[in-house]
Amino acid sequence: MEYLLTTSGLTKRYGRAKAVDHLNLHIRPGDIYGLIGRNGAGKTTLLRMLSGLASPTEGEISLFGETGRDARRAMSRIGTLIESPGVYPGMTAAENLKLKCIAVGIRRKHYIEELLELVGLADTGKKKVRNFSVGMKQRLGIALALVGEPDLIILDEPINGLDPQGIAQMRETLALLNHEKDITFIISSHILEELSKLATNYGIIHRGVLLQELTHEELLARCSERIELHTDNIRHTCVVLDRMNIQNYKVVDGDTIQIFERLDSGGEITMQLAKEGIKTLGISVKNEALEDYYLNLTGGKQNV
Amino acid sequence: MFNLIKMDLYRLFHSLSTWVMLLAMVGVAFFCVAMTNDDLTAMQNDPAYMEQSLQIDNDTPHAGIIMETDPAWINGEIPAEDLIVLLINSAILLLCITVFVSIFVHAEQKNGYIKNIAGQLPFRGLLAVSRLISIAVGIFLIFVVYLAATFAAAYLFWGDQLVADSITTLWKILGTQYLLHLAFGSLVMLLCIAARNNIVSLCVGILMACGIMNFVYTGISQVIHAAGWKTFELGKYMLETNVYQISGSTSTETFLRALISGGVFLVLTVIGSAWIMQKRDIR
Numbered sequence: 001m002e003y004l005l006t007t008s009g010l011t012k013r014y015g016r017a018k019a020v021d022h023l024n025l026h027i028r029p030g031d032i033y034g035l036i037g038r039n040g041a042g043k044t045t046l047l048r049m050l051s052g053l054a055s056p057t058e059g060e061i062s063l064f065g066e067t068g069r070d071a072r073r074a075m076s077r078i079g080t081l082i083e084s085p086g087v088y089p090g091m092t093a094a095e096n097l098k099l100k101c102i103a104v105g106i107r108r109k110h111y112i113e114e115l116l117e118l119v120g121l122a123d124t125g126k127k128k129v130r131n132f133s134v135g136m137k138q139r140l141g142i143a144l145a146l147v148g149e150p151d152l153i154i155l156d157e158p159i160n161g162l163d164p165q166g167i168a169q170m171r172e173t174l175a176l177l178n179h180e181k182d183i184t185f186i187i188s189s190h191i192l193e194e195l196s197k198l199a200t201n202y203g204i205i206h207r208g209v210l211l212q213e214l215t216h217e218e219l220l221a222r223c224s225e226r227i228e229l230h231t232d233n234i235r236h237t238c239v240v241l242d243r244m245n246i247q248n249y250k251v252v253d254g255d256t257i258q259i260f261e262r263l264d265s266g267g268e269i270t271m272q273l274a275k276e277g278i279k280t281l282g283i284s285v286k287n288e289a290l291e292d293y294y295l296n297l298t299g300g301k302q303n304v
Numbered sequence: 305m306f307n308l309i310k311m312d313l314y315r316l317f318h319s320l321s322t323w324v325m326l327l328a329m330v331g332v333a334f335f336c337v338a339m340t341n342d343d344l345t346a347m348q349n350d351p352a353y354m355e356q357s358l359q360i361d362n363d364t365p366h367a368g369i370i371m372e373t374d375p376a377w378i379n380g381e382i383p384a385e386d387l388i389v390l391l392i393n394s395a396i397l398l399l400c401i402t403v404f405v406s407i408f409v410h411a412e413q414k415n416g417y418i419k420n421i422a423g424q425l426p427f428r429g430l431l432a433v434s435r436l437i438s439i440a441v442g443i444f445l446i447f448v449v450y451l452a453a454t455f456a457a458a459y460l461f462w463g464d465q466l467v468a469d470s471i472t473t474l475w476k477i478l479g480t481q482y483l484l485h486l487a488f489g490s491l492v493m494l495l496c497i498a499a500r501n502n503i504v505s506l507c508v509g510i511l512m513a514c515g516i517m518n519f520v521y522t523g524i525s526q527v528i529h530a531a532g533w534k535t536f537e538l539g540k541y542m543l544e545t546n547v548y549q550i551s552g553s554t555s556t557e558t559f560l561r562a563l564i565s566g567g568v569f570l571v572l573t574v575i576g577s578a579w580i581m582q583k584r585d586i587r
Contacts, residue, residue: 053585072426075426080423089415098314099311
C-alpha cells in the first residue's frame with residue numbers, strides 16, 4: 001500500500017459555495033502531514049470528511065487501500081480531534097476517556113492512566129473538565145483521539161491554547177507516537193513555524209483548492225532566497241525596478257522591498273538607483289520563511 | 305452496538321442531571337400529593353367547590369396540568385392505584401420526561417463528544433438506538449422514584465386511609481403508561497436531534513404534554529369528518545391523549561389502541577432519529 005489515504009476529486013458544497021473543491025490528497029503511511037491554510041480555506045471541512053463526520057458532495061476517499069463502504073468500515077482505525085475538543089464538562093478526564101474506551105470496547109487495565117500520563121494530565125484526579133484550562137482540554141481531546149490505538153490520527157489545530165512549554169511537549173509526544181507506534185498524523189494549523197518543526201509533508205489549501213503538496217525537503221528548497229532592499233524612496237524604486245524588467249517583488253513597508261528574482265543583481269540595482277538619485281539604505285540577500293512562502297503562494301506574492 | 309449501549313448507560317449514571325432529575329421527582333411527587341390533599345380539604349370546607357369539581361367534563365379537550373381529585377376520598381379510603389393513575393393522567397410525568405430527555409440527548413450534541421465516536425461507526429444511526437435504551441432506563445427510574453415517593457408522601461398525609469386494592473390492574477396501567485411515556489421520550493429525542501438544540505424539543509414537548517395539541521387534533525378530526533369519515537378521532541391515536549385517558553376503568557379496546565399507538569410512535573421516532581443521525585453531517 002503506497003498511500004494510506006488518498007482523495008479523488010473530493011468536493012463539499014454548502015448551497016452554491018464550495019468549501020472543498022475537487023481535492024486530491026495523498027498521504028503515505030508514517031507521514032506527519034501538515035495541512036496549511038488560512039481561516040476559511042476549507043481545512044476543517046476537509047478533515048471532517050476524512051474523519052467520517054461529513055459526507056462529501058462529490059469525490060471519493062480511499063483509506064488503507066479500501067474505498068466506498070469498505071473505507072467507511074476502515075474509519076474505525078482513525079482517531080480525531082476536530083475543532084474544539086468534545087468533552088463532557090461535568091465529568092473528569094478519566095471519565096471522559098472511559099466513555100470512549102467503553103464505546104470502542106477497550107477493557108485493558110491502567111489504559112486510561114497511561115493515556116493521561118502521555119498527554120500530561122495524570123495529576124488531574126477528580127477535577128471536573130469544566131475547571132480545566134483551554135490547553136488541558138486540548139490535551140484531553142488528543143488523549144481521546146488516541147483511544148483505541150488508531151493508525152491514523154487527524155488533529156485540527158491541536159496546539160491552540162497551549163503555552164510554549166505545552167506546545168513543545170505536544171510536539172515531542174506526537175513525534176514519539178509517530179516514530180515508536182508508527183501512527184500517521186494529519187495536522188492542520190495556521191502556526192506554520194510550529195508545523196514546520198514536526199511535519200514531514202505539507203498540503204497547502206486555499207479557498208477549498210489544494211494548491212500544492214510537497215515534502216519537508218521540497219518546502220525547504222522552495223523557500224527561496226530574496227533580496228531585501230531598503231531605500232529612501234519606495235515609489236521611485238518601484239519605477240526603477242519595473243524599468244529593469246524586475247517584476248517579482250513585494251513592497252513590505254515604507255522603506256523595504258523584497259525582490260524574488262535576479263538575486264545576483266544587487267550591485268546593478270544599487271547602481272541604477274544611484275543614477276536615479278535614490279539612496280540605498282541597505283541591501284541583503286535573505287532566505288524566505290515558510291510563512292512568506294505560503295503567503296506568496298496564496299496571493300501575498302502579488303505586487304503591492 | 306452493545307458497547308454503545310454500555311457507553312450511554314455509563315453516561316446516564318455518571319451525569320449529575322440524572323440524579324438531580326430523580327431528586328426533583330421526589331419533590332414533584334410530594335408537591336402533587338400535597339396539592340391533592342389541599343384539594344380534598346377545599347372540597348370538605350366548600351360544598352360549592354365540590355359541586356364544581358363533580359361537573360368537570362373529562363371528554364372536552366383541555367390544556368394545562370390538571371389533577372381531578374375524587375371527592376369520595378374526603379372521608380373514605382384512598383386507593384393507591386387510583387391516586388397513581390390520577391397523577392400520571394395529569395401528564396406531570398410527561399413534562400418531567402420531556403425535560404430529562406431534552407437534557408440527556410442534547411448534552412452530547414452541545415459539547416461535541418459525539419465527534420469522538422460518530423465518525424468511526426460504520427452505521428452511526430445506531431447511536432439513536434443506544435440512546436433510546438438509556439432513555440428507557442432513565443424513564444424507568446423516573447417512574448420507580450416517582451411512584452415510591454408518591455406512596456411515601458400519601459402515607460405521610462393520609463396514613464391508613466391509603467389502601468392498595470387492585471395491584472394487577474395497576475401493573476397493567478403502569479406497563480401501558482410506561483410504553484406511552486417512552487414513545488413520548490423517543491419523540492422528544494427525535495425533535496432534539498432534528499432541531500440540533502433542546503429549546504425546540506423542550507417547548508414542543510411541554511406544550512404537547514400540556515394538551516395544546518388537543519385543539520389541533522380536534523381541528524384535523526373535524527376536517528376528516530367533513531371528508532366523510534365521521535367516526536375518526538385523531539386524538540385517540542396520539543400519545544399524550546392516551547396518557548390522559550388510561551385508567552382502571554379503561555376498556556380493553558382502549559388499552560390495545562394505546563399500546564399500538566405507543567409501539568408505532570416508538571418505532572417510527574427511533575427510525576427517524578437513526579435516519580437523521582446517519583444522513584446528516586455531525587457538527
